[in-house]
Amino acid sequence: MEKYQMDLSVQEKAKYKTIANRIRRLIDDNKIEDGEKLPSIRALSELLGVNTVTIVNAYKKLENEGYAIQKKGSGTYTKKMSDSNRSFKREYSNDLKIISGDSKGYIDFTGETMSTEIFPIVNFKKVLNEVLDRDGAEALITQESLGYEGLRETISRVFWDGNVKSDDILIVTGAQQGIDIISKALINHNDCVLVEKPTYSGALSVFKARKANIMELPIQKNGIDTEKLEKMLMKNSISCFYAMSYFQNPSGMSYGMEEKKRILQLAEIYDFFIIEDDYLSELIMDDSIPYKSFKSLDQNNRVIYVKSFSKIFLPGIRLGYLIAPQKYKESIQNTKFNTDIATSSMMQRALDLYINRGYWKEYISVLRDIYKVRYSFMDKCISEKLGSKVEYLSPGGGLHFYLKISDSIDINSMQLYKCAKAHNVLVTPGTIFYKNPADGNKYFRISFSKTDEAQIEKGIEILSGIISEFQ
Numbered sequence: 001m002e003k004y005q006m007d008l009s010v011q012e013k014a015k016y017k018t019i020a021n022r023i024r025r026l027i028d029d030n031k032i033e034d035g036e037k038l039p040s041i042r043a044l045s046e047l048l049g050v051n052t053v054t055i056v057n058a059y060k061k062l063e064n065e066g067y068a069i070q071k072k073g074s075g076t077y078t079k080k081m082s083d084s085n086r087s088f089k090r091e092y093s094n095d096l097k098i099i100s101g102d103s104k105g106y107i108d109f110t111g112e113t114m115s116t117e118i119f120p121i122v123n124f125k126k127v128l129n130e131v132l133d134r135d136g137a138e139a140l141i142t143q144e145s146l147g148y149e150g151l152r153e154t155i156s157r158v159f160w161d162g163n164v165k166s167d168d169i170l171i172v173t174g175a176q177q178g179i180d181i182i183s184k185a186l187i188n189h190n191d192c193v194l195v196e197k198p199t200y201s202g203a204l205s206v207f208k209a210r211k212a213n214i215m216e217l218p219i220q221k222n223g224i225d226t227e228k229l230e231k232m233l234m235k236n237s238i239s240c241f242y243a244m245s246y247f248q249n250p251s252g253m254s255y256g257m258e259e260k261k262r263i264l265q266l267a268e269i270y271d272f273f274i275i276e277d278d279y280l281s282e283l284i285m286d287d288s289i290p291y292k293s294f295k296s297l298d299q300n301n302r303v304i305y306v307k308s309f310s311k312i313f314l315p316g317i318r319l320g321y322l323i324a325p326q327k328y329k330e331s332i333q334n335t336k337f338n339t340d341i342a343t344s345s346m347m348q349r350a351l352d353l354y355i356n357r358g359y360w361k362e363y364i365s366v367l368r369d370i371y372k373v374r375y376s377f378m379d380k381c382i383s384e385k386l387g388s389k390v391e392y393l394s395p396g397g398g399l400h401f402y403l404k405i406s407d408s409i410d411i412n413s414m415q416l417y418k419c420a421k422a423h424n425v426l427v428t429p430g431t432i433f434y435k436n437p438a439d440g441n442k443y444f445r446i447s448f449s450k451t452d453e454a455q456i457e458k459g460i461e462i463l464s465g466i467i468s469e470f471q
Contacts (some may be wrong), residue, residue, distance in 0.1 A: 001047055003031055004039060008048055015050055016057035023058070024067050027078050038068065038076045069209050071189070079209075107425045107459035111450035112249070112399065113311055118370060120363055127353040131346065139346045145337050147171025147321070148348035154355050155321060163296075164323055170333055171343050173318040175277055175308035176202050179242070182275055182304055183210050185335040186328060191239035194232070196224060198402075198433030198440060200249045200277070203242050212239070214435050219248055221393060222256030226263060233270040240273045245294055246281035247398025250433050250445040254396065260294055267302040273328070274298075278307045279398075282364050285372045286396030301325035304332075309351065312367070317347045371399065374448040374456065381460045389467045400447035402430075411470035412441040419466045425459045 006022050008015050026032040039047070041055045048055075059076045062068035069079045131139050146152065152166040172178045179202070187193060189211040195203065197216035207214050215236065217224040223243075232238075241263070246254045255263075267274055276294040284291060295305040308320035324332045354360055379394050382401060390403040405411060411419075413429035420427050430443025446463075448456055 001039060001043070004044060004047060006048065008050065016054045016061060019044075019048065019050075019054065019058040020061040020065075023062060024065065027067055032078055034078055036078050037074075038078065040075060063209050066205065066208070069211060071211075105424050107455045107462070108450045109446035109448075109459055110426045110428050111447045113449060114313065114367065115450050118367060119313075120359070120366075123357075123359045123363075124350065124354060127350050127357065127359070128346075131349045131353055135349060139349050141345070143345060146333065147343060148345055148352060151348045151352040152321075154352050158355055158360075168323055168326075168329065170322050170324070170336060171348060172306075172320050172322055172336065173340070173343050174310045174320045175279075175306050176206075177339070178306040178308075178320055178322040179203050179275065179277065180206050181332055181335045181339060182306070182322070182324075182328075183207060183212075184339075185331040186273070187212050187239055192236055194229075194238045194241040194272075195435075196243060196248060196251075197435075198250055198430060198443070199242065200244065201432040203277070204433075204435065207242070216435055219251045219253050221253060223253065223259040223263075226259055226266070229263065230266060233266060233272075238270070238272045240275055241267070242275045242277065243294065244277045244279045246279055246289075246291075247283065247395055247400075249279055250400065250428070250430065250443075251402045252395030252398050252400060253393070254289055255294075257290065257292060260292070260297055264294065264297055264300070264302060268300045272302075273325075274303045276303050276305050278305065280311060282312050283368060283371055283399065284397045285368075285375050289396050295323060301327060304328060312364070313351075317344075317351065319343065319347055319351055371448070374451070374453065377453050378446070378448045378456050378460070381457055385457075385460045385464045386467070389464065389471070399449045400445050402443060402445050405442045405444070405467065407442065409467060409471050411467060413444045414441070415470075416444055416463070416466060420463060423462050423466070425462050427463070 003026060004023070006019070008018060023032065023038070038044070038059065041052050041059070045052045045055045059068060059070070063070060067079060068076050070076050146167070147170060149166065151171060152169040155169055156162055156164050156166045172181065183206050187207070187210045191210075191212050192215055193207045193212040194215045194217065195207070196219040198219070204214070215232065215238065217228055217232065243255070243263075245260070248254070263274065274294055278293055281291055281293070293305065295303045302325070304325070305323040306320065307322070310318055310320060322332070375397065378401060382390065382392065382403070386403070389406055389409060391406065392401055392403045395401065405413070405416065413431060417427055417429040428445040428447075430440030430445065431437035432440070434440045446459075451459065
């Protein structure tokens with residue numbers, strides 16, 4: 001235990017970060033071995049003279065950074081990733097922190113959330129004040145394990161036409177927590193988990209932390225190939241399939257109706273559940289794309305539905321919800337309670353009122369109009385300025401495009417990322433979206449969520465110039 005000793009007497013805040021950083025250095029320096037069990041939460045809190053919550057948060061930080069894994073009923077263990085991959089993730093993460101703190105001078109194509117300039121702060125301020133006038137201190141103090149009942153009833157009525165019971169809805173702090181809770185509740189070590197290739201890096205991190213066996217099937221225009229899926233299922237027993245039904249991150253692809261129905265049939269035949277991450281279905285730009293979720297088509301209780309309000313609404317409110325079949329409901333709810341007991345009551349009440357006042361519908365309508373223009377403009381710029389230098393499919397909506405650099409051009413996404421950053425343009429390299437980072441060497445993602453038309457045009461011109469230098 002001596003190597004864990006550190007002086008926290010001068011730390012006034014964020015002690016958990018200091019502890020996590022110290023342990024991370026010990027791992028990097030091989031003073032803590034790969035797979036070594038970390039001290040129990042209680043033992044380390046007593047050694048350092050801090051409360052147990054501080055240690056819990058430190059260990060969570062290490063898990064999120066890929067330095068630790070929690071084994072249910074056993075404790076927390078160290079977990080090493082390759083030095084190059086870890087180094088890049090740290091560099092990329094630091095870059096995003098810099099940009100989020102001060103975006104002046106940068107063209108930020110990495111955004112995954114709404115621009116703050118678009119958000120109607122006046123209306124949200126109104127509902128916050130109204131909630132405080134109506135509910136007083138209760139809005140700040142009351143905690144409900146499933147989430148604020150009013151919001152759950154509103155979600156049931158407005159988004160599901162009453163076809164989902166409010167008691168089946170669990171409020172979470174965004175889709176990331178939803179995926180994490182589901183994984184901790186239902187996925188055991190060495191379970192086979194199927195994901196799209198490529199897929200959301202946050203989900204990959206969660207499944208890796210559970211020490212699941214991650215299997216991949218390529219995502220294409222209408223989703224994964226269901227024939228390849230069935231062939232895989234004949235040879236392998238999978239626990240679950242994680243799917244982003246609309247404008248998949250990063251590919252931008254959406255599932256066709258026939259693909260959804262067939263995957264649901266296969267889930268019943270081969271006994272696995274589907275984690276549906278309904279990512280950006282509000283931003284359908286192409287009228288030929290109908291909205292019909294896996295959940296709405298599910299006749300056999302195979303789908304666990306996850307939805308975040310943070311992406312489409314305001315990241316800072318950290319709200320989302322999930323709907324689980326009865327079979328999994330209790331286990332998932334218990335895991336949520338063990339994770340953080342309850343989600344912010346104040347923000348839940350404000351969102352509930354915001355939806356019921358009609359502001360939500362109005363906001364989504366304005367948002368779609370603004371982003372439809374940006375979407376079309378970026379599509380046009382890619383076609384005109386990048387031309388044969390890249391390959392891509394227009395997604396028909398969402399917030400981003402996923403591009404493949406032509407095989408004839410000798411530049412990979414890491415080189416492009418670094419060169420673009422030097423020119424004050426940020427892109428997301430494809431390496432972070434794959435189980436094997438090398439599979440994303442020729443891919444990169446650009447988003448228009450935080451860029452206007454002038455920035456889009458200038459940024460793509462810069463990317464075109466960089467790629468041309470390697471042509």
